[in-house]
Amino acid sequence: MIRLWQPRIRRQAHREVRDQQHNLWVHFRGWFGFNAAAGSSDDGRIRSLSQPLHHPYPARLLEARHHGASEQELRSIVADGVGESYFRVSPGPDGLHAVRLTEIDYIEFSY
Template sequence: MGKIADGLEAADRNVFTRPIPKSAGARMRFLVRQAKGSTKAVARRLGVSQRTVQRYVAGQRKHPPKALAEALEREVRKEWQPRVRRRAEKRAATSTGIAVEARARFGFTAAPGSTDDGRMRRITQQLPPVYARRLFDARAAGASERELRDIVAEGLQEVYFKDGGRRAPGLVVEFTDIDYVEMSY
């Protein structure tokens, strides 16, 4: 994943009301429940054999190799507390918006005579609900990192650089060389 997608995932984790299961067996049982009892589907998802999944579910194995442990955690986080996540996303997309803190290179396409050279900036800005909705919809549709970055860039352009349309008409912001992005909603 990219930095924007990772920032959205981290924001999702911050809205969880309970921590994810700790043990490999508990995580595996959770995934099997989500797959409606299909150990075969979970095995395909994790890239292991069906028998391996069954061993963790039965408690015969307790300590997965590093690659499996990482895949297990990643897949559990994707499925964990979907109602809590949906409720928080709906609130962000309809009323509160999404807060973005980024350190990246911002450049401009603007009128002649302006300073349009890109430079590193650290910006913290609350984007309106419309941008949160667009981000969530794009992520659900499987948008690329570039598409997610363009949505964030457009939001920062309109809210931060153009001040909601009160200044810099015609300004187009370039959002590149992202150092980090943190989001919350």
């Protein structure tokens, strides 16, 4: 992967996104959807989406990334954030994830 910014500049930009509660845009192509019955319009399928991650998801994602979270943990944070923005659902009270994001062809973030 090509890194466009120097590490110090990137950390500063991430700090601004986190501290000032800015949105972070995610652009991806991957299997995304609810754990729904087959044939449902919300059933998971390959989707190409560009969605904003609203507060608190950018901060959670950047903190997890900087603390060495696994790909699965990062993917869950993105899925929850996009699910809230796209489907208007939040993770359950027990932290159960309503949507999943797998089989990612590409993923890109912008802020």
